[in-house]
Amino acid sequence: MALIVQKYGGTSVGSPERIKAVARRVAKWRRAGHDVVLAVSAMSGETNRLLGLAKEIQAQPDPRELDVIAATGEQVTIGLASMALMALGVKARSYTGAQVRVVTDSAFTKARILSIDEQRLRADLAAGIVPVVAGFQGIDEAGNITTLGRGGSDTTGVALAAALGADECQIFTDVDGVYTTDPRIEPDARRLRTVTFEEMLEMASLGSKVLQIRSVEFAGKYRVRLRVLSSLTDPDIPIEVEAQSGTLITFEEDDNMEQAIISGIAFSRDEAKLTVMGVPDRPGIAYAILGPVGDANIDVDMIIQNASVEGLTDFSFTVPRNDYARALGILESVKQHIGARAIVGDNKICKVSMVGVGMRSHVGIASSMFRCLAEEGINIQMISTSEIKISVVVDEKYMELAVRVLHKAFDLDQTPA
Numbered sequence: 001m002a003l004i005v006q007k008y009g010g011t012s013v014g015s016p017e018r019i020k021a022v023a024r025r026v027a028k029w030r031r032a033g034h035d036v037v038l039a040v041s042a043m044s045g046e047t048n049r050l051l052g053l054a055k056e057i058q059a060q061p062d063p064r065e066l067d068v069i070a071a072t073g074e075q076v077t078i079g080l081a082s083m084a085l086m087a088l089g090v091k092a093r094s095y096t097g098a099q100v101r102v103v104t105d106s107a108f109t110k111a112r113i114l115s116i117d118e119q120r121l122r123a124d125l126a127a128g129i130v131p132v133v134a135g136f137q138g139i140d141e142a143g144n145i146t147t148l149g150r151g152g153s154d155t156t157g158v159a160l161a162a163a164l165g166a167d168e169c170q171i172f173t174d175v176d177g178v179y180t181t182d183p184r185i186e187p188d189a190r191r192l193r194t195v196t197f198e199e200m201l202e203m204a205s206l207g208s209k210v211l212q213i214r215s216v217e218f219a220g221k222y223r224v225r226l227r228v229l230s231s232l233t234d235p236d237i238p239i240e241v242e243a244q245s246g247t248l249i250t251f252e253e254d255d256n257m258e259q260a261i262i263s264g265i266a267f268s269r270d271e272a273k274l275t276v277m278g279v280p281d282r283p284g285i286a287y288a289i290l291g292p293v294g295d296a297n298i299d300v301d302m303i304i305q306n307a308s309v310e311g312l313t314d315f316s317f318t319v320p321r322n323d324y325a326r327a328l329g330i331l332e333s334v335k336q337h338i339g340a341r342a343i344v345g346d347n348k349i350c351k352v353s354m355v356g357v358g359m360r361s362h363v364g365i366a367s368s369m370f371r372c373l374a375e376e377g378i379n380i381q382m383i384s385t386s387e388i389k390i391s392v393v394v395d396e397k398y399m400e401l402a403v404r405v406l407h408k409a410f411d412l413d414q415t416p417a
């Protein structure tokens with residue numbers, strides 16, 4: 001008998017029928033003697049709808065009130081899922097984040113979980129009750145409702161599994177696992193049977209939305225066994241089959257694993273580039289430019305500084321697209337002080353990244369990637385690498401083409417030998 005946390009995403013609870021299917025699946029695991037804790041998202045489209053409503057009232061919505069509104073989506077699905085379980089004779093009880101006491105910091109719209117009080121959940125499990133917990137939400141020390149950032153129900157699921165010491169956290173979604181790239185962009189993408197935790201962390205941070213990055217971080221920190229699998233299969237498929245399905249995030253690179261050099265391709269449109277032109281190339285200049293940007297809580301990602309010509313240099317960096325206008329404003333305000341000739345920006349860029357632990361032991365991957373993009377006439381604007389990834393910034397209009405040609409060139413559609 002195991003303790004399993006099952007998280008169901010928006011599509012998986014997107015209609016009463018889907019919620020009934022979730023209940024059947026959970027009932028199956030209960031009948032087999034397992035303890036189950038559920039974490040659910042809002043119905044698909046609902047969080048967007050709620051955020052849209054808020055924007056109709058306030059163009060720049062108040063973050064505290066925004067979280068009060070956004071958190072309601074999950075309050076509906078916990079009630080519905082509990083009812084669907086009861087209808088099948090499974091004892092169930094719904095909990096908002098505040099009721100459990102999922103305590104977070106006070107960073108509205110992107111709060112971090114600080115602690116989870118698992119007492120009530122344990123008492124329910126001991127009484128044969130399935131606790132159904134609202135994903136994506138928590139409460140801060142002062143009692144304010146908070147949310148964990150888009151896709152945050154994944155993190156709720158993994159954090160619950162960590163707090164309860166669950167045997168596995170199963171992320172049920174609308175694809176049957178983690179693929180070599182988003183199957184919506186590349187139909188030939190292939191499901192990975194396993195992916196290492198490190199690779200998953202890179203893929204999530206580089207834009208693969210299948211798991212929220214913080215959920216992967218949590219899984220790493222607390223060693224939660226994490227699996228991504230489909231909620232669209234027949235809910236009555238045998239448990240032995242379901243338990244082995246999808247993609248397992250592993251902590252070991254064992255010999256039985258697929259030996260690909262590249263495991264996946266991630267991409268992100270959530271990027272914008274800023275260039276400060278003609279600044280004096282002197283100590284402290286990077287700080288003078290990036291200091292104010294960091295002070296405004298804007299994440300800076302890739303950075304390049306050109307060689308200086310006659311003591312002047314150009315300095316470029318990327319920021320999340322949402323922060324583009326703000327970052328541009330900050331640079332304009334410090335332009336005189338730093339002695340820049342011009343500030344230019346481009347928010348029509350994207351980042352395409354190849355990820356794989358096999359890169360550690362193989363040389364020449366970067367040059368093959370660059371050649372492949374060159375052959376398609378795709379200009380690379382920025383490059384960054386780490387031990388297990390290579391990222392390039394290219395014009396947004398080439399994003400899908402870049403993903404597809406790289407997927408093909410690196411044989412990601414083929415099962416590794």
Ligand code: ADP
Pocket residue numbers: 008009010011012041151172173174175177178179180181182183184207208209210211264
């Ligand atoms: P949920 O609502 O269940 O949380 P999401 O939409 O957040 O679902 O995540 C699942 C989606 O992630 C898939 O439908 C797929 O389009 C997308 N995705 C992006 N990259 C990948 C990948 N490498 N493997 C699988 N799915 C991916």
Ligand code: ASP
Pocket residue numbers: 009010041042047048073135136149150151152153154
């Ligand atoms: N409902 C939230 C969102 O749409 C959280 C989630 O689905 O994980 O972002």
Ligand code: MG
Pocket residue numbers: 009151154209210211212
């Ligand atoms: Mg999601």
